[in-house]
Amino acid sequence: MLPRVRAPAALLLSCLLLSTLLLSSGAFAQQTPGLEVVHTNTTHRFLAVAPSGTAYALKLDDSSRNLYASTDGARTWSYKGRTPLGGSFHVVTVLADGTLLADTERSGAHYLARSSDGGATWTEVLSLGNYRLLTSRNIAELDGTVYLLEYQAFTAQNAPIRLYASGNRGRTWRVKQTFEGHRHGHGLAADPAHHALWAFFGDNIQQSAILRSTQAGSAWKRVISGQNGLVVTSAVLPDGSLLYAQDINWLPGRPYIVQLAPDGTYVQLEALSGAAYSTYAVRAGGFVAGIAREPLGDAYDPAETQAHVWASPDGVAWRDVLQYPRLDPNENVRADVYDELPSGLLVLQLQNVQGFGPGGRGYQLVRFVRP
Numbered sequence: 001m002l003p004r005v006r007a008p009a010a011l012l013l014s015c016l017l018l019s020t021l022l023l024s025s026g027a028f029a030q031q032t033p034g035l036e037v038v039h040t041n042t043t044h045r046f047l048a049v050a051p052s053g054t055a056y057a058l059k060l061d062d063s064s065r066n067l068y069a070s071t072d073g074a075r076t077w078s079y080k081g082r083t084p085l086g087g088s089f090h091v092v093t094v095l096a097d098g099t100l101l102a103d104t105e106r107s108g109a110h111y112l113a114r115s116s117d118g119g120a121t122w123t124e125v126l127s128l129g130n131y132r133l134l135t136s137r138n139i140a141e142l143d144g145t146v147y148l149l150e151y152q153a154f155t156a157q158n159a160p161i162r163l164y165a166s167g168n169r170g171r172t173w174r175v176k177q178t179f180e181g182h183r184h185g186h187g188l189a190a191d192p193a194h195h196a197l198w199a200f201f202g203d204n205i206q207q208s209a210i211l212r213s214t215q216a217g218s219a220w221k222r223v224i225s226g227q228n229g230l231v232v233t234s235a236v237l238p239d240g241s242l243l244y245a246q247d248i249n250w251l252p253g254r255p256y257i258v259q260l261a262p263d264g265t266y267v268q269l270e271a272l273s274g275a276a277y278s279t280y281a282v283r284a285g286g287f288v289a290g291i292a293r294e295p296l297g298d299a300y301d302p303a304e305t306q307a308h309v310w311a312s313p314d315g316v317a318w319r320d321v322l323q324y325p326r327l328d329p330n331e332n333v334r335a336d337v338y339d340e341l342p343s344g345l346l347v348l349q350l351q352n353v354q355g356f357g358p359g360g361r362g363y364q365l366v367r368f369v370r371p
Helices: 009-025 027-031
Strands: 034-041 045-051 055-059 066-070 078-082 088-092 100-106 109-115 121-130 138-143 146-151 160-165 174-179 184-191 197-200 209-213 223-225 242-243 256-260 266-271 276-281 285-291 306-312 319-325 334-340 346-351 362-368
Touching: 034 306, 034 319, 034 346, 045 088, 045 334, 055 088, 100 160, 100 223, 109 242, 138 184, 138 197, 160 184, 223 266, 276 334, 285 334, 306 334
Parallel strands: none
Antiparallel strands: 034 362, 045 055, 055 066, 066 078, 088 100, 100 109, 109 121, 138 146, 146 160, 160 174, 184 197, 197 209, 209 223, 242 256, 242 276, 256 266, 276 285, 285 306, 306 319, 334 346, 346 362
């Protein structure tokens, strides 16, 4: 087993003192925000939102080949386009200039498709084969280059994980790096202020790690290994450190919200009920994290059957603000924020939740309520 990485005693003490002060003074309740649900949709699976405000989704009672778009803040939807050659949409990422990149599947193989006209027409630009994307955060932009870290689910053993790079907005791609010793490429995080690219790997203690590159993905430093580095998505803080909720299902570790500095300094901030699939930094300030309940795993309370959404005004004080009961005990129940509308409303994507559409899917628009 790899050794646990701990923060210097002084840093841990300062965090503990801050938490104690907040609790003893009653400031915790006063300073922790909430999430207000303002709209619920049980007919669509939300995919992404463009900088222009156009949102994209799949209609749950229609073919997953057909893409729908909304220009009124994800309230109403109309048909936009379809994948080339009869494939299905899985994950969509929107680049800063509005270019759409999508993980599509046909005949059992995955392809990266690209659209430069807002989703009306698509072209396949990269064959991924048995590999695919886990979330929209498997793609990131940094210093004029678009990066893609692939994910696989065809083996529980180590598999080569490729990092692709494109210098022309996703028209063509080349392999920038091949990583060994991992199972999953969970995702990427870009830090433009420090010209750094982070990469997240899973899935067990030996396979999990967080790597960082300040050389455009051509050379990498391992910042942390083992369960402490098991993460799907992360928020990048102004000082260049990461804030993330951990994707831990199995003992000996238990999931926390943590902060990780580029030098490996690691601080546990808040214990969680289960594995996390999302950590999001709200544009106007604050953070949210989506906590899942997977059907397997011994790091859960046996009575736990819900997905949770946690919120924080500052990344230090956190509160469990929304809970969603699962529909099928044999499937993951999830509640995740990956996108924010120009209005400031967050898009909460739901999966396997009671009271929603087919497969318990749908989404809610939520307002981050600041203290």
